[in-house]
Amino acid sequence: MSLSHVVIAPMLVALVTAIVTLLTRSRPTLQGGLSLLGVVGYAVAVAVLVGDVLSETVLTYQLSNWAAPFGITLVADALSAFMLVLAAVVSLAALAFSVIYVNSYGQRVSYHPLFHFMLVGVTGSFLTGDIFNLFVWFEVMLMPSYVFVVFYSGKAHTSAALKYTVLNLIGSAVMLVAIGGLYSTTGTLNMADMTRRLLAAEEYGIDPAPVLGLAALLFAVFALKAGIVPFQFWVPEAYSAAPAPITAVLAGVTKKVGVYAIIRLYFTVFAAATLPEGLGLPGLSGTSFLAFFGPVMFLMALGSIFLGGFGAVSRPDLDGVFAYSSIGQVGFIVLPLAVGATVPAVRSLAIVAALVYSLNHAIAKSLLFLVSGTVDDAVGAITFDDIGGLTGEMPVLSAGFFVGSLALIGIPPLTGFFGKLLVFQVASDATIAGGNGATLALAAALAGAILTIAYLSRAWKEGFWGETTGAVEGATATPGLVAVVVGLATLLVVVGVGFDPVYQVANAAADAALARTDYVRAVGLEVSS
């Protein structure tokens, strides 16, 4: 058991920055500078933490030195580390973009503190080892996001924010109910302790059946956060309403918090439980909890891929295409997880695939939303009726869009290629292993990939090629904004070319997610057996 103060470093940096930027509101230049400095500090703190995690495996931090399971535990393993890197990269780019993009009044009032508070919530969600604490961090992360959706407070924004807020408040209530039920049935809130108890359910007098039901209820909440069908309906409106750099963070990072929670809770914690008498549900066999969640995730992933894909093909503006594309891409992240849950032989590879795909989606989709923001900033419109021929006026920005699109489609040597490759590999390995429905997963992934090509080439053809429209004529993109886009595009190429270390870390993360007993021991609890 290794105790480390580095675990709370990223959280503290973000929290301090949030407070400092709140106090320096009367000095806009100083505030912006401190905010940027804070996000750089956050990236450094994450880098140090990741370095420690990769050399020492699992780091834990017991708040106020209360031993688990009585206190709140923070756990940093390779899985948390991977997600934190993703958060750091996207927020660094988004904040650099924001400083130029968001008008000075907006920045002064609330933008910077809210941004960092959101980062605190995201970081806490990735690091916590306690289910109720996870609820609290979710709320910390959501509260600023409500404000960001209504940031411009026009007609469309208030309407979108109202729906987004009400939906998430109901989600929070459901989460609370599920957590209360889990506490009542398993007798603990600590994830490691819960894993330990579920491993020896009989010894602790736990009936696994209600745990499965409550876990399913909790799953709905995570699916809502991740925007998976049938909980995807808030995505397009909220994404269009929020400022472009925030949409990049919402799509790139906060969605991934839902994905992370699914991997952590369902593959590490709840997978420890078995139902000795079988699931007892029509059409489902097996005794593991994952035998239930596999098919459920599979249907949700299929729904997301097709609804997102077909929706994106028909949207009239850039943001709409990207928002629906987000729904579809999250389907691609959940699909390997579903296959891995059903076929234990490919489970580790499935998590690697989901993580690599998440990384690619985080970078590429933030890039695309930032492109949309830059176009909006320069032209004042993002509907395909008003824009056209952007390649002529903004060649560098168009190149950025092109690289981002190719990454989403999955063309080598970009990061996206490896994401797609791994997803297909999971599906084909599962087919060879004789997994139920693995062939269908392969077909769905293929169809989804074709849809991705369709909607992105449509966006390219309508917006970037063709005749230069009056609005685009003579418009110039702000160089600073283009620089951020180029930075992300370069990152996509660099990560794709030097993919091996990323793969190693993703592999370590997948191992960490499945190394149940190591996780429990790291928190300082004994595993009986």
Next chain:
Amino acid sequence: MTQFVLALVLGILFALGTYLVLRSDVVRVVWGVSIISQAANVYLVTMGGLSGSVPIVAHGGGHGHVTDPLVQALVLTAIVIGFGTTAFALVLTYRTYEAHGTIDLTEVSENT
């Protein structure tokens, strides 16, 4: 008996909250959301078990069988969060009224 009454009350609260959330008037929707979150809080308290005495250690240390105090700490946290979100939802309602001139959700959706 207490369990039966609480289960009934919880059912009524959740039903009432759901009914209000489905109204077209924004204020009622906000009311509905806060009723649902309060119902979740009551539910959380019942999850710690209903037997035992108040979980306060008397002077001198003597206490019998007490109820689980953890859920009460959780509910306290949840109430504080609920307070913040309800306040925000009400301000958002007012802002919606300012932007749209109505708090009827059907009309709000129509003129965006």
